[in-house]
Amino acid sequence: xxxxxxxxxxxxxxxxxxxxxxxxxxxxxxxxxxxxxxxxxxxxxxxxxxxxxxxxxxxxxxxxxxxxxxxxxxxxxxxxxxxxxxxxxxxxxxxxxxxxxxxxxxxxxxxxxxxxxxxxxxxxxxxxxxxxxxxxxxxxxxxxxxxxxxxxxxxxxxxxxxxxxxxxxxxxxxxxxxxxxxxxxxxxxxxxxxxxxxxxxxxxxxxxxxxxxxxxxxxxxxxxxxxxxxxxxxxxxxxxxxxxxxxxxxxxxxxxxxxxxxxxxxxxxxxxxxxxxxxxxxx
Numbered sequence: 653x654x655x656x657x658x659x660x661x662x663x664x665x666x667x668x669x670x671x672x673x674x675x676x677x678x679x680x681x682x683x684x685x686x687x688x689x690x691x692x693x694x695x696x697x698x699x700x701x702x703x704x705x706x707x708x709x710x711x712x713x714x715x716x717x718x719x720x721x722x723x724x725x726x727x728x729x730x731x732x733x734x735x736x737x738x739x740x741x742x743x744x745x746x747x748x749x750x751x752x753x754x755x756x757x758x759x760x761x762x763x764x765x766x767x768x769x770x771x772x773x774x775x776x777x778x779x780x781x782x783x784x785x786x787x788x789x790x791x792x793x794x795x796x797x798x799x800x801x802x803x804x805x806x807x808x809x810x811x812x813x814x815x816x817x818x819x820x821x822x823x824x825x826x827x828x829x830x831x832x833x834x835x836x837x838x839x840x841x842x843x844x845x846x847x848x849x850x851x852x853x854x855x856x857x858x859x860x861x862x863x864x865x866x867x868x869x870x871x872x873x874x875x876x877x878x879x880x881x882x883x884x885x886x887x888x889x890x891x892x893x894x895x896x897x898x899x900x901x902x903x904x905x906x907x908x909x910x911x912x913x914x915x916x917x918x919x920x921x922x923x924x925x926x927x928x929x930x931x932x933x934x935x
Contacts, residue, residue, distance in 0.1 A: 684738030685767070690811040693780070696752050696767040700736050703807030704765040705758045712758075714793035716914050716935045719755035720856040725766065733766045745771055753806045754785040756854075757792065758799060784814045786853060791817070845869070845926035849901075851919065853932035858910040864903045865896075865921040865928055872896040874923035876904045881915025881934060896923070908934060 685697035696703075712718060730749040734740075739747070750769035753759035771779060788805070791797040805813040851863040863876060875893045878886040890906030902923070914934050921928045 685736050687737070690809055691815070693811045694770050695809060695811060696807075697737070698808075700764075701752050701767040702764055703753045703803070704760040704762050705753055705803055706760050708758045710792055710799045713756060713789070713799070716854075717856075718935075720858075720935060722755055722761070724761045725749065725751075729761075729763060729766070733763055734768055736763070737768050739768055742768075747771060748779070750779075750781065752810075753803045754789075756785060756789045757802050757806060759803070759806075780814060781810055782852065783850075784810055784817065787817055788813070789854075846872075846874075846921060846923045846928045848919070848921060848928045848930045851930055851932050854935040855908055855932060856935050857908050857912045857914075859908050860905060861908050861932070862903065862905045863919060863921075863930075864901060865923070867896050867900040867902065867923045867925045869923065869925040870896065870898050870900050872900060872902070872923045872925050874902045874921055876902075877920045877922075878906075879918040879920075881913045881917055886917075 685700035687694035687697065689695065706722065733749050734742070734747075747768040747770055749766055751759040751761070752765050752767055755761075759765050769779060769781060785806070788797060788802045792799050792802050845868045847866055849864050849866050852859075852861055855861050865874060865876075867874060872895070873893065874896055876891050878888070878891055880886055886906070886909075888906040888909070890904055894902050894904060896902040902921075912934055916931050917934055918931045919929065
């Protein structure tokens with residue numbers, strides 16, 4: 653069955669978000685969506701993308717593999733979302749069609765919950781909103797934030813929520829601290845001269861994982877080794893040796909195999925300046 657669109661999707665989204673305390677759009681405007689902005693970050697147009705959720709409980713979204721099991725956004729639907737925001741042309745990786753309320757927080761696949769999220773990371777591997785999504789998922793599953801509250805925060809102003817839960821904003825002097833907080837489940841340790849500054853967690857099989865480490869030595873020679881939950885060392889393309897840039901940052905991007913077992917994967921970064929270890933979850 654094709655996901656709902658247009659006025660019907662807005663009606664559905666409005667009904668769902670009323671139960672979560674989110675004000676629905678007042679009219680179904682046919683004009684293209686206009687990005688709102690908060691602290692320089694573009695936000696969804698609430699007329700076009702008010703957000704919508706599945707009727708699920710926290711226990712369901714906290715089950716390993718849940719988000720992967722419900723993801724269903726065909727290319728035709730993505731094209732419609734771009735059209736709804738008047739985006740006729742865009743460069744590769746400039747945007748991603750994002751679930752406003754993420755699947756891991758009970759978000760739906762209907763167009764009322766999809767918007768063109770600007771890729772705000774200069775290297776294109778991790779959006780600021782992804783960091784917040786992981787953090788709120790952890791808090792909901794730990795019973796520290798209610799699911800409806802988390803959904804409402806994502807729908808209305810995720811930038812404000814980011815600052816509330818993570819403190820500093822990516823791009824500021826404390827950005828690496830914010831990323832580390834967001835990835836608290838990554839359990840990173842380091843020698844002090846080399847540290848892991850970001851790793852996406854959780855990650856579904858078939859997804860593209862990224863890890864960035866910082867060395868105090870510019871242009872350092874570094875190697876990344878990933879041990880999968882099965883105990884086998886990953887041989888995915890993109891791992892192994894690389895050279896840090898002039899700032900000492902090294903980035904690896906690789907695919908998690910579609911048949912990879914769920915569980916905890918361990919990472920080890922070895923540079924000439926030192927070592928760092930961590931972990932991420934495969935759902």
